[in-house]
Amino acid sequence: MSRSAFSRIPLAPIALLLSLALTFWGYRIARSYESTARQQRIERALDGVEVAISLRLARYAALVRACSALYMASETVTPQEFRHFLGSLDLDRNFPGVDAIGFVDRVRRADGSEAYMVASMEPTVGETTVIGTDLANEPKRRSAIERSRDTGEATITAKTALLADVEKRPGFVMFVPVYRAGAVLRTTENRREAVIGWIWARFHADEVMQTTRGPLSAGSDFAIYDGEEPKPSDLLYATRADSLSTFRLRRTVAFYGRPWTIEMSAEKAHAPADAQYESITILIAGTVASLLIAGIIAVLQSTRRRALGLAEQRSAELIESEARTRSIVQHMHTGLVTMDDQGLLTLVNPAAETIFHAPARELLGKPFATLLDEGDREFVVEALVERGSFRAKGRRKDGQPFPCEIAFFEFHATRGRELAASIRDLTAFEEVEQLKRNFVAIVSHELRTPLTSIRGALGLLAGGAAGDLTPDASRMVQIAERNSLRLMNLINDLLLFEKIEEGKLEMDIRPVAIATIIDRSLEAVREMANHHEVSLRVNGTEGDALADELRLTQVVVNLLSNAIKFSPRGAEVLVTTQPSDSSIEFRVIDHGRGIPAHALKRIFEPFEQADTSESRASGGTGLGLAISKAIIQRHGGTIGVQSEPARGSTFWFRVPAARALVVEPVGGGMS
Amino acid sequence: MKILIVDDEEDVRAIAAFSLSRVGKMDVIEAASGDEALVLAAAEAPDLILLDLMMPAKDGVATFRDLASNAATAKIPVIFLTASVAPSEMQRLVTLGALGVITKPFNPMKLAEEVQAVIDGAHR
Numbered sequence: 001m002s003r004s005a006f007s008r009i010p011l012a013p014i015a016l017l018l019s020l021a022l023t024f025w026g027y028r029i030a031r032s033y034e035s036t037a038r039q040q041r042i043e044r045a046l047d048g049v050e051v052a053i054s055l056r057l058a059r060y061a062a063l064v065r066a067c068s069a070l071y072m073a074s075e076t077v078t079p080q081e082f083r084h085f086l087g088s089l090d091l092d093r094n095f096p097g098v099d100a101i102g103f104v105d106r107v108r109r110a111d112g113s114e115a116y117m118v119a120s121m122e123p124t125v126g127e128t129t130v131i132g133t134d135l136a137n138e139p140k141r142r143s144a145i146e147r148s149r150d151t152g153e154a155t156i157t158a159k160t161a162l163l164a165d166v167e168k169r170p171g172f173v174m175f176v177p178v179y180r181a182g183a184v185l186r187t188t189e190n191r192r193e194a195v196i197g198w199i200w201a202r203f204h205a206d207e208v209m210q211t212t213r214g215p216l217s218a219g220s221d222f223a224i225y226d227g228e229e230p231k232p233s234d235l236l237y238a239t240r241a242d243s244l245s246t247f248r249l250r251r252t253v254a255f256y257g258r259p260w261t262i263e264m265s266a267e268k269a270h271a272p273a274d275a276q277y278e279s280i281t282i283l284i285a286g287t288v289a290s291l292l293i294a295g296i297i298a299v300l301q302s303t304r305r306r307a308l309g310l311a312e313q314r315s316a317e318l319i320e321s322e323a324r325t326r327s328i329v330q331h332m333h334t335g336l337v338t339m340d341d342q343g344l345l346t347l348v349n350p351a352a353e354t355i356f357h358a359p360a361r362e363l364l365g366k367p368f369a370t371l372l373d374e375g376d377r378e379f380v381v382e383a384l385v386e387r388g389s390f391r392a393k394g395r396r397k398d399g400q401p402f403p404c405e406i407a408f409f410e411f412h413a414t415r416g417r418e419l420a421a422s423i424r425d426l427t428a429f430e431e432v433e434q435l436k437r438n439f440v441a442i443v444s445h446e447l448r449t450p451l452t453s454i455r456g457a458l459g460l461l462a463g464g465a466a467g468d469l470t471p472d473a474s475r476m477v478q479i480a481e482r483n484s485l486r487l488m489n490l491i492n493d494l495l496l497f498e499k500i501e502e503g504k505l506e507m508d509i510r511p512v513a514i515a516t517i518i519d520r521s522l523e524a525v526r527e528m529a530n531h532h533e534v535s536l537r538v539n540g541t542e543g544d545a546l547a548d549e550l551r552l553t554q555v556v557v558n559l560l561s562n563a564i565k566f567s568p569r570g571a572e573v574l575v576t577t578q579p580s581d582s583s584i585e586f587r588v589i590d591h592g593r594g595i596p597a598h599a600l601k602r603i604f605e606p607f608e609q610a611d612t613s614e615s616r617a618s619g620g621t622g623l624g625l626a627i628s629k630a631i632i633q634r635h636g637g638t639i640g641v642q643s644e645p646a647r648g649s650t651f652w653f654r655v656p657a658a659r660a661l662v663v664e665p666v667g668g669g670m671s
Numbered sequence: 672m673k674i675l676i677v678d679d680e681e682d683v684r685a686i687a688a689f690s691l692s693r694v695g696k697m698d699v700i701e702a703a704s705g706d707e708a709l710v711l712a713a714a715e716a717p718d719l720i721l722l723d724l725m726m727p728a729k730d731g732v733a734t735f736r737d738l739a740s741n742a743a744t745a746k747i748p749v750i751f752l753t754a755s756v757a758p759s760e761m762q763r764l765v766t767l768g769a770l771g772v773i774t775k776p777f778n779p780m781k782l783a784e785e786v787q788a789v790i791d792g793a794h795r
Contacts, residue, residue, distance in 0.1 A: 448754055449680055452776035456686035463780035465693045488776060508758030548758070 011301055016294035023286025030279035042249045045220035046264045050253055053224075053262075056097070056208060057174075057255050060201060061154040063095050064176040067199040071103065071178040079120050086122050097208035099162060099171070101201040103178070104135060104145065116145050119197065130163045141173055147257050148175040149195045150188045155257040159226035159236055162202050170236050172226070173202045174256065205236040225261040228252045236260070335423035338411075343368045346418075355404070355425045358397035368421065373401040391426065403430045440498050447491055455484045493623040497606065500630040507548040507634055511658030514577050514584060515541040517549065521556035522575075525564060533569040536560070543579035544658035551631045552655065555639075558624040559588040559651045566592035566649070583637070583654040591648035595641070603641060604629040628653070673698040674786070675715065677708040677734065678723040678752065686779050687721065687752075695783025705729030709737050712744040719786065721773070724753035724764075735767060750789050752777075 070085055071077050077085075082103070091098050102121035108114055116135040124131075135141040140157045148155040154176045161168040175198045179185055183194030209224065223238035225231060230250065249264045329336055335352030339345050344367055348360040356363065356371055363370075369377045373393035389407035396402060403426040410417050458481035460466055462474070469477060499505045518541050529536050545552065556575070563573040567590045574589040595603060606626040632639040635655045643649035674697050678684040681703065688699040700715055702708035706729055712720060720738070724731035731751055738744040748770040753760070761772045771789035773782070 448776065449683065452754075453680065453682035453686055455776055456683070456690065456779040459779040460686065460689055460693070463694070465689065465780065506757045506759055508762075550758070 012294045012298035015297050016290055019290035019293050020287065023283060023290055026286060027279050027283040030282050034279055039249065042220070042264045046222070046249055046251055046262060049220070049222050049262055049264070050251065053255065053260070056211075057156075059095060060098065060174055060203070061176070061256065063089065063098070064101070064154055064174055064199045064201050067101065068176040068178050071197065071199065072181055077103075082120060083122055096211040097203055099202050099204055099207065101199070104175070104198040104200050106195055106197050116142065116198070118200075133163060144173065144257070145175050145198055148177045148198060150191060152177060152179075152185060152191055153256070156255060158258060159205070159234055162204065170205045171203055172205065172236070172258070173200055175200050209237040221265045223263045223265075225263065226258060228259045228261060230261050230263050335425070336420065337363075337368065337371070337423065338418055338420040339368050340418070352423060355423055356394065356396050362397070371395060371423075394423065394425070402427050437502075440495065443491065443495070448488070451484060451488055451491065455481065455488060458484055493627060496627055497623050500627065505630070505634065507551060509546060509548050509635065511544045512547050512549045512552065514543050514545055514579070517545065517547075517553050517556060518575060518577070520553045521560055524553070524557045525560045528561060529564050529573070532564050532567065534564045534567045535572045537572055537574045539574060539576040541577060543577070543584055545584045546656040546658040547635055548631075552635070555628040555631050555653065556586065556588070558628050562624065562651070563588050563590035563592070563649075566590060568592065579657055582657055584657050585652060585654045587650055587652045589648065589650045594645040594647055594649055595643040596645055600641060600643060604639065672719065673700065673715065673717040675700050675702060675708060675712055675717040675720045677702045677705065677720060677726075679703055679726045680723070683723070683775070687777075687782060690779035690782045691786070694780055695786070697783065705731070705734030705737070708734055709741065709744070712738060712747060713741060716743070717747060719770075719790070720747055720749045721786070722749050722751055724751050732764075732767065735769065739768060748790070748793070750786060
């Protein structure tokens with residue numbers, strides 16, 4: 001079964017049904033247990049009632065027998081004696097429930113029939129009508145009387161209203177026979193013959209039962225019927241007028257010849273409080289738990305569905321992203337290779353195949369170094385460690401070396417950090433570079449050569465070597481000469497800058513007297529200073545610098561030219577040098593209009609001037625300071641400027657000092 | 672003093688000649704190529720040769736070697752004229768046996784002075 005099919009199974013309803021079924025099963029078991037327990041409780045209560053009634057009736061029987069014994073022991077028992085006898089027994093206290101007790105006399109009528117005459121009754125208060133009643137005319141009493149006569153046992157009547165009881169409360173009468181003293185009582189016939197009367201005792205059922213409800217039956221509702229069926233007409237006693245409970249337990253017990261039916265009703269109040277709600281608790285708790293479980297399962301299933309959906313979506317996105325990345329790698333123009341931690345190639349893209357003239361399958365698994373010209377391998381391994389980008393000589397499949405640029409970079413992959421290299425074939429680029437160099441060489445020679453002639457010719461004219469010129473002609477020649485000089489400077493600066501850019505500026509560094517540098521610089525700018533009517537002053541020329549005389553002079557000339565150009569007429573430009581232990585500091589101070597703060601930052605950048613319009617006005621190329629900076633840096637020195645608008649500027653630089661102990665010129669062939 | 676100027680550029684040659692003769696009051700002879708210079712140097716025996724470095728066919732260095740290999744011209748001092756200012760290049764030329772190097776472009780009014788300075792410097 002697929003995962004998505006699994007997630008479509010309606011687990012929540014199934015779980016709910018199962019759980020509810022389980023709950024209901026548990027409920028049924030608990031109910032059954034409760035029912036059994038209740039029945040047992042009621043049985044016990046019924047036992048209690050039965051025992052209590054038996055004991056009470058036995059007690060009454062004992063009383064009645066005692067009275068019977070009294071009559072049998074004495075020929076005559078006067079009503080007074082009987083009263084005294086009963087009084088000594090304290091009936092109210094010892095035999096509660098006894099309504100009255102007395103003697104029934106057996107009377108033989110003249111017609112041969114027998115009468116059972118009530119002869120005495122104690123207590124007699126208000127009951128005088130009972131005395132003399134013939135009980136033989138009343139079937140229930142007669143039946144009980146004759147049964148006791150025949151068996152010699154105590155008997156009770158069926159349910160009956162007591163004589164002279166206007167309320168007609170249910171009651172019964174107990175009889176015990178009194179036989180003639182000394183009579184043989186072996187057979188029924190003997191007994192019939194020997195009986196002389198009966199002791200009777202009568203009872204209101206409710207009074208008997210109310211005093212009988214002892215601890216065993218306490219709290220239970222029950223009803224007692226005369227007979228074997230609980231007929232309402234036979235009801236002797238009920239603890240409650242209404243019998244509400246649906247659950248009843250019934251038992252028929254014979255008491256002194258009469259079957260009595262005891263019916264116990266079960267009431268909730270009779271069950272312990274905790275057991276009573278057990279099944280309901282199980283049902284409710286089980287149902288709630290079922291709903292919760294179903295809910296949780298539904299939520300989990302829905303979450304799982306969503307997660308699976310999301311995973312599928314992500315997976316699709318990933319596949320698309322992977323395809324996209326692969327496509328980029330396949331189509332990019334830069335060669336790309338990746339390698340494992342041993343430096344063995346793990347990926348070679350088509351651009352790399354083109355660069356190395358080799359199909360990927362031939363390169364994969366080979367060391368990265370095979371892509372390089374042998375001379376460069378060691379150096380590349382070092383570069384690889386530093387993860388830089390650099391130029392090297394690559395090697396094509398046929399062994400032909402070619403210039404390339406390689407950039408190593410790390411990337412995060414599932415297996416950890418991996419190394420990659422992007423490779424650019426610089427063959428075409430270097431051809432262009434060569435063309436540029438050639439162009440520069442052509443400019444160098446072809447442009448300067450005619451300019452040299454122009455300048456030379458103008459110089460000779462202006463210098464009067466060709467004879468005196470008219471003032472106008474002289475002025476024109478001067479203009480032409482000045483501009484040819486400017487053009488020459490521009491070309492020279494461009495060529496020099498190109499050399500610096502290529503790192504091909506040669507330096508001849510050796511100890512040079514500061515005085516020499518200053519003298520040559522001043523000489524170079526003197527004419528210009530005169531022209532601008534700016535005076536030059538020098539402060540301090542002691543010491544030697546460790547420098548390329550020509551280049552350092554070029555820097556000082558450059559700074560002086562700028563100072564002169566930007567000084568007002570009549571101003572002074574000051575050159576100071578200050579030797580220290582390790583370096584010489586040169587300062588060129590002017591009182592021109594200064595340089596705005598925003599321009600200061602880029603003043604040493606190529607083609608930068610404080611104001612581009614200055615370029616034309618001042619005849620500068622915008623390269624002078626960039627060249628100066630490069631020259632000073634090549635000396636291992638620093639260059640800088642401080643300037644305040646309207647107050648002037650101070651350009652300074654420091655170059656290493658030549659110590660007195662330095663004998664050997666340093667870096668004569670430095671390049 | 673008789674000076675031989677060797678330069679393939681006619682204008683440069685003319686200006687240098689003009690400068691040295693008019694300003695420096697020297698006798699000047701001119702050659703437009705290395706080969707012509709070898710012939711003239713042998714024939715005229717100048718006191719000094721101003722030799723351009725970059726020339727087609729036979730360049731300055733080749734011409735210098737040929738001059739040195741010819742007994743008739745071996746002792747004539749040579750000053751190179753060159754646009755190149757690389758110190759190593761200058762050093763190389765001096766090492767070859769040149770008296771000195773004057774860089775182009777030169778100031779025509781001062782060329783004679785520069786030549787004299789190189790001669791003085793070499794003899795010091």
